[in-house]
Amino acid sequence: MNCEESMEMLWQFLDKELDGGATGELQRHLEECRHCFSKAEFEQRLRAMVRRSCSCEQAPPELRERLSKLIRLF
Amino acid sequence: MAPEPTEVISGGAAGPAPALGSGDSGSGPVPAPPAGPEVRVRFEQLIAEELNGLYRSALRLTRNPTAAEDLVQEVMLKAWRSFHTFQEGTSIRAWLHRILMNAFFDSYRKQAREPEVLDQQDVGEFYLYDKAQEGESLGEAGNPEVEVLDRIMDADVRHSLDALPVQYRAAVLLSDVQGFTYKEIAEMLGVPVGTVMSRLFRGRHLLQRQLWESATKRHLLKGDGR
């Protein structure tokens, strides 16, 4: 697998949506190629950051209370 | 894989989505809801567990706290009324998100706004990484790309995601934030897996461009700004 091919599959790889064969090939390429490894690492960190940034807001307590009341009504 | 060249938004989750979690429910036909106190207690427990996640998704979709609350309320009431159709052993989070996407895109379509014509400008494969590498000025020692990430604030990420056209925003939200599989997302949005992938990949490109712009705008990064 060359750099271009591996980068085309990088997101599917990080999404754990590649089949076993392609995953193995890509992993081997990442072990051998510093450039692609560095990109892969970057994308992974970025994704972790997106997830973290969007995981801190809390539903207002009033919403929770209102829902409990509504469920009793319906 | 090639992204769709142009996509005109006419709303997302069309029609009744297929049942989720075809796999391992295995417990035969679902009995009618007794809706007794024990069912309500269980549902309330689920609400307690899932409410924050659902609210966050609603917030990203509506971009407005009041609208997000209304949407979550609508979704939870729909979920309660059809709770008897939920298959034990499948993902409650996926089930709730399917109801959420349907409810959101239903009202989105009804608002009969101008169709959102999506940006056709091409963006680089790994936009942010490439930009970071270009902006060598910012990292005297070591890893410019790591520094870029260190300087982006959580609020930048949320604002950048909120700036994406809704179909891309939904795909990125469901995958990168909520961690659903392509197949689950396809079921939630009522589109083929290939469409999910092209929206998701394009959405990520756009998000990276937006992140770079918002970070340079705040003079956090010495990008070329052009």
Ligand SMILES: [Zn+2]
């Ligand atoms: Zn390579």
